[in-house]
Amino acid sequence: VDDREDLVHQAKLAEQAEPYDDMVESMKKVTGMDVELTAEERNLLSVAYKNVIGARRASWRIISSIEQKEENKGEEDKLKTIREYRQMSRIKQGCRMWKMKLSET
Incomplete structure (x- = not known):
């Protein structure tokens, strides 16, 4: 079992090193x-x-900006790659969220 003081200290370290997902985990505990x-x-x-959401945003x-540029150029191959990447990002984000939920139990 993590000690409250240790968790707060871990969150402060994560804030300085910038792995904000780790900071969220410590503070959730x-x-x-x-x-x-x-x-x-x-x-x-x-x-x-704020930082986790800001980075994702x-x-x-x-x-979206890259996608718009490629759309304006009519680069269908690149658009397909961008859209596949976006979909994969959504899947990975969903997996991370489930992992966080499972670690709470």
């Missing part, structure tokens, strides 16, 4: 302890989710 979060813990949880914007 803290929230699962059924204790009121401190202001620092609430902030860490907020930062973790940025990726989607980039892919």
Whole structure:
């Protein structure tokens, strides 16, 4: 069983190193302890989710921009590859979400 203090420390380390998924995991464990979060813990949880979502949003914007450019050029082969990549990304994201859900049990 992880100690609350250790989990908060892990979240702080993850924040500095920027693997925000790890930061989310650490803070989810803290929230699962059924204790009121401190202001620092609430902030860490907020930062973790904000950065995870922000990174995914940025990726989607980039892919959409590339897709639009290729569509304007009429590059059907490249469009097919982009759309396959987007679909694979969705599948991988879904797998990560299920993995996180399973690790909670």
